[in-house]
Amino acid sequence: xxxxxxxxxxxxxxxxxxxxxxxxxxxxxxxxxxxxxxxxxxxxxxxxxxxxxxxxxxxxxxxxxxxxxxxxxxxxxxxxxxxxxxxxxxxxxxxxxxxxxxxxxxxxxxxxxxx
Amino acid sequence: xxxxxxxxxxxxxxxxxxxxxxxxxxxxxxxxxxxxxxxxxxxxxxxxxxxxxxxxxxxxxxxxxxxxxxxxxxxxxxxxxxxxxxxxxxxxxxxxxxxxxxxxxxxxxxx
Numbered sequence: 001x002x003x004x005x006x007x008x009x010x011x012x013x014x015x016x017x018x019x020x021x022x023x024x025x026x027x028x029x030x031x032x033x034x035x036x037x038x039x040x041x042x043x044x045x046x047x048x049x050x051x052x053x054x055x056x057x058x059x060x061x062x063x064x065x066x067x068x069x070x071x072x073x074x075x076x077x078x079x080x081x082x083x084x085x086x087x088x089x090x091x092x093x094x095x096x097x098x099x100x101x102x103x104x105x106x107x108x109x110x111x112x113x114x115x
Numbered sequence: 116x117x118x119x120x121x122x123x124x125x126x127x128x129x130x131x132x133x134x135x136x137x138x139x140x141x142x143x144x145x146x147x148x149x150x151x152x153x154x155x156x157x158x159x160x161x162x163x164x165x166x167x168x169x170x171x172x173x174x175x176x177x178x179x180x181x182x183x184x185x186x187x188x189x190x191x192x193x194x195x196x197x198x199x200x201x202x203x204x205x206x207x208x209x210x211x212x213x214x215x216x217x218x219x220x221x222x223x224x225x226x
Contacts, residue, residue, distance in 0.1 A: 004158075033213075033214075035216075041218060042202060042216035042217050042218045042219050043159065043216040044216070045213060045214070045215065045216075048213060058213070059215070090158045090159075092158065103161040103164070104159075104161065104214060105161075106157075106158025106159055106160070107158055108157065108158060109156070109157070109158055
């Protein structure tokens with residue numbers, strides 16, 4: 001199993017540009033998450049999904065959108081990029097269900113710079 | 116989700132036992148306590164989780180007193196490779212699995 005994969009690894013955007021960060025998992029996990037981590041800080045939850053077709057906001061959703069059309073994929077869309085969105089973005093997944101494991105599996109991250 | 120408080124940083128030496136304490140005074144009945152480890156430029160990695168008393172796995176032990184208002188992560192005989200940020204998280208994961216990360220404790224292990 002590849003686990004959780006993220007693309008791209010690095011990206012530089014100009015202010016106002018848009019992009020999609022890709023996340024995929026091959027563990028058949030129901031639950032998926034997007035976090036951002038600013039330098040020296042903990043992770044902030046952006047959006048999460050408990051299954052295909054179901055998404056909800058986390059702590060810092062403004063400026064982002066998500067979709068979950070399949071169990072495997074959970075892309076994060078940035079519209080009108082701003083310097084404040086410069087961060088490292090992590091995608092994660094967990095099994096969820098009636099008795100979910102509390103272990104989240106994280107991807108390697110995408111380092112995004114907006115200038 | 117219950118707020119957690121843990122030391123910003125700790126220093127230790129190779130071979131020592133390290134104990135990192137986390138305060139969570141507002142922990143709810145259904146909340147579990149979970150610890151993650153994060154190395155630079157990597158995503159966090161699950162270490163251990165517990166509800167009460169003591170939990171031990173091949174990596175660490177987790178001590179939770181009866182009132183559950185705090186917990187202590189114990190790392191036996193640390194090595195240089197244990198230098199990382201350690202996060203304590205508390206929450207009821209039964210519905211969404213949501214985790215709220217604090218700032219974590221940066222552990223520096225010295226030779």
